[in-house]
Each structure stands twice: as C-alpha cells, then as structure tokens.
Amino acid sequence: MAIVGGGIGGLTLALSLQSRGIAADVYEQASGFHEVGAAVALSANGTRVLRDLGVGDRLDICSAVPTELIYRHWRDGRRLRAFEAGETYEKRFGAPYYGVHRADLQQILVAACDPERVHLGHRAVDLTEAADGVRLTFADGRAVTADVVVGADGVHSTVRSHITDTDTLRYSGTSGFRGLIPAEQLPNLPDPGAIQFWMGPGGHLLHYPIGGGELINFLAVRHEPETWPDSAWARPAPPEEIAAAFGGWHPAVVDMVTATSIHQRWALFTQDPSNRWHRGRVVLLGDAVHAMLPHHGQGANQSIEDAAVLAACLTEADGDDPSAALGRYERLRRTRTRQVQRSSWVASDLLHLPDGPEAEQRDRNLATIDETLDWIHGYDATAA
Numbered sequence: 175m176a177i178v179g180g181g182i183g184g185l186t187l188a189l190s191l192q193s194r195g196i197a198a199d200v201y202e203q204a205s206g207f208h209e210v211g212a213a214v215a216l217s218a219n220g221t222r223v224l225r226d227l228g229v230g231d232r233l234d235i236c237s238a239v240p241t242e243l244i245y246r247h248w249r250d251g252r253r254l255r256a257f258e259a260g261e262t263y264e265k266r267f268g269a270p271y272y273g274v275h276r277a278d279l280q281q282i283l284v285a286a287c288d289p290e291r292v293h294l295g296h297r298a299v300d301l302t303e304a305a306d307g308v309r310l311t312f313a314d315g316r317a318v319t320a321d322v323v324v325g326a327d328g329v330h331s332t333v334r335s336h337i338t339d340t341d342t343l344r345y346s347g348t349s350g351f352r353g354l355i356p357a358e359q360l361p362n363l364p365d366p367g368a369i370q371f372w373m374g375p376g377g378h379l380l381h382y383p384i385g386g387g388e389l390i391n392f393l394a395v396r397h398e399p400e401t402w403p404d405s406a407w408a409r410p411a412p413p414e415e416i417a418a419a420f421g422g423w424h425p426a427v428v429d430m431v432t433a434t435s436i437h438q439r440w441a442l443f444t445q446d447p448s449n450r451w452h453r454g455r456v457v458l459l460g461d462a463v464h465a466m467l468p469h470h471g472q473g474a475n476q477s478i479e480d481a482a483v484l485a486a487c488l489t490e491a492d493g494d495d496p497s498a499a500l501g502r503y504e505r506l507r508r509t510r511t512r513q514v515q516r517s518s519w520v521a522s523d524l525l526h527l528p529d530g531p532e533a534e535q536r537d538r539n540l541a542t543i544d545e546t547l548d549w550i551h552g553y554d555a556t557a558a
C-alpha cells in the first residue's frame with residue numbers, strides 16, 4: 175500500500191492499516207510536520223476512531239476540551255444559545271471533543287506509525303497502472319510500485335487526476351483569516367474556554383481553545399470576495415484589511431482578528447461531490463475527494479472516518495483484485511460525506527445572515543442544533 179499525503183487522513187489510514195497487519199508506506203511532500211498557526215477541532219466521530227487506534231491518551235494530554243458551545247450576536251455579544259460541552263458531550267457521544275494543534279496531532283499519529291514507513295520530502299507527480307501494481311513517481315525521479323495507491327493528498331490532489339478528469343474544485347465565495355492568540359491577550363473575550371460562533375452580516379468568527387487552553391484558535395470568515403483568481407490557498411492581507419472586515423463587531427471579535435500575526439486571507443474551497451472515488455488500484459480519501467466548508471468542523475473528522483472504513487474494507491480485499499473492496503468503501507462513504515458537505519454549505523449561509531427576521535428564525539432553530547450534532551458527531555464509522 176502506498177499512501178500519497180501525510181495529512182490527518184493519510185496518517186490515520188496508515189495507522190489503521192498497521193493495526194490490521196497491513197503494511198503501508200506514507201509519502202509526504204513536506205519535509206516535516208510543523209504547520210504554524212493552525213489547529214483543528216476533533217469531534218466524537220473522529221476521536222472515537224483515534225482512541226480505538228490507541229492514541230487517545232496522547233491526544234488527551236495535548237488537547238483542550240471546550241466547556242460549552244455558544245452562539246453569540248456579532249455586535250452586542252449576547253448569548254443566543256449555549257450547550258454544555260465537556261463531560262456532558264463525552265457522556266452523550268461516548269468520545270470527547272478536542273481542540274488540538276494540527277502539528278501535534280500529526281506528530282502523535284506519526285509517532286504511532288512505523289517510522290521507517292513515513293517518507294518525508296516525497297512529492298508524487300505521476301502514477302501509472304500495470305498488471306502487477308501501480309507505479310508512483312516522485313518529483314526527484316524516484317519511483318515505487320504498490321498494490322494499491324491511496325490519494326490522501328488534500329484539496330489540490332495530484333492523484334485525483336488519475337481518477338477523474340473533471341475539475342471539481344470550487345471556490346466557495348467565502349474567505350477567512352485565522353490565527354492562534356494567547357487567551358491572556360483577549361481581556362474582552364467572555365468564556366475563553368468555550369467553542370463559540372459570533373454570527374453577523376456577511377461573516378462569522380469561530381474560535382476554540384487548544385493545548386492546555388492557553389491559546390485560542392480562530393477562523394474569521396467573510397462572504398467575499400465573489401471570485402478568487404486561482405487555486406492558491408491564500409494571498410497576503412494587510413492588517414488594515416483584516417481590521418476593516420470586522421469593523422463595528424464586538425470588541426472581543428475585533429481584538430482577536432487584529433491580534434493575529436498571520437496576515438493572509440485564505441480562500442475556502444470545496445470539491446463538487448464526485449461520482450468516482452476509485453479507478454483500478456487507485457482510490458481517494460479525505461479532502462482529495464470531498465473537501466468541504468469548515469463550518470461543521472468536519473473536514474478532518476470525515477478524513478478520519480474515511481480512513482477507518484477504507485482500512486476495514488482493505489482488510490477483506492482480494493489481493494489480486496482490490497476493486498471490489500474499493501467499491502465497497504466508496505459506497506459506504508459517498509452518501510455520508512455528501513450529507514456533511516451539503517450541511518456545511520447550509521451552515522455557511524445561516525451563519526452570515528444580517529439582523530432581521532431570518533436571523534431571528536435561525537436563532538430560534540438553534541434550539542434543535544442537538545439533532546445536527548447527533549447525526550454528525552454520533553456516527554460510528556467502524557460500526558458502519
């Protein structure tokens with residue numbers, strides 16, 4: 175097995191296969207796991223899988239558990255709806271909710287994998303199928319042959335072009351700013367231990383604590399610009415642009431977005447749902463096949479679910495012809511990931527309503543947010 179991409183999905187797959195006695199090599203283009211200024215929220219549907227893989231204790235040490243989930247008004251900061259998180263959440267879903275630094279999560283996963291099978295500095299550029307396997311070629315000319323190749327290489331996947339020639343990458347019309355800010359620099363922030371959405375006209379701010387709770391990770395989204403010129407993740411955004419995007423918002427919001435040292439505007443991309451997840455001995459996983467808006471905090475969690483299901487299907491695969499196993503994986507995952515993708519689009523519009531009757535209706539509907547959490551966070555990929 176060769177896995178292209180040592181992101182959250184690729185590494186979880188490597189570990190899941192290893193736990194089932196299947197050897198897998200991970201080929202990651204980066205020279206190390208040290209992405210700066212980025213965190214990820216892991217919900218019970220993801221942490222359940224990670225716990226089963228034996229990394230729960232290490233995750234527990236370097237993650238923060240949010241105290242509450244709170245929705246607030248963008249300008250006056252009033253609590254529109256709040257739900258207990260912490261132990262109540264864990265009791266309800268059988269696994270915790272964590273805020274964790276992305277590099278910490280990757281390092282935990284790598285440490286649990288066979289170190290000889292994680293190859294950094296390997297950028298895959300081409301693959302060709304032959305009778306005896308798939309030949310994978312890297313940018314420096316090296317090549318390997320594998321029985322099955324998994325494209326876990328993210329939203330700008332190279333492997334995807336082997337499966338489909340339709341370009342399904344779509345700019346969402348929304349973009350964001352992000353950063354990690356010490357909580358002590360945010361004196362105006364109420365409930366720094368909670369995961370909070372501040373919802374306002376044409377934008378929202380999401381933040382949650384990570385690590386020991388001393389750092390706040392935020393993503394501040396604006397429903398603009400209408401178009402993005404290319405497929406680049408980000409472009410420079412001077413501090414004045416960031417401040418102007420949230421001018422007039424609650425002081426806690428303004429403090430947070432203006433405190434970031436990352437002066438970039440990130441485009442939010444999605445993949446249009448794909449009807450083809452595999453071809454021959456090559457298969458896709460995670461953002462490579464279903465990149466979604468981050469408003470349910472599910473991109474990484476869905477990659478983790480994919481990994482658990484793909485590993486289970488491959489365990490039962492026919493060694494000479496894995497296509498039945500890959501087809502089964504696709505059938506098990508396609509509907510689920512489409513539903514989460516669609517729901518994340520709906521959330522994007524709801525989070526950005528201007529004050530008025532529609533926003534009031536949304537706020538009343540927040541009373542039933544539990545139902546959304548049930549079908550997303552309550553999902554048990556291994557059982558499925």
Ligand SMILES: Cc1cc2nc3c(=O)[nH]c(=O)nc-3n(C[C@H](O)[C@H](O)[C@H](O)COP(=O)(O)OP(=O)(O)OC[C@H]3O[C@@H](n4cnc5c(N)ncnc54)[C@H](O)[C@@H]3O)c2cc1C
Pocket residue numbers: 178179180181182183184201202203204213214215216296297298299326327328329330331332350352393440442459460461462465466468470471472473474475476477
């Ligand atoms: C601003 C923002 C906030 C988010 N917040 C959350 C959140 O709170 N919770 C959540 O669940 N999700 C969140 N997501 C989504 C989440 O980050 C992704 O869905 C998740 O990382 C996807 O995992 P992946 O393994 O599929 O891809 P990635 O994590 O993108 O990993 C792909 C890997 O492949 C490598 N790679 C790419 N091309 C090649 C190549 N040719 N050869 C070798 N290696 C290659 C890359 O270097 C990378 O390491 C967020 C996304 C954004 C943009």
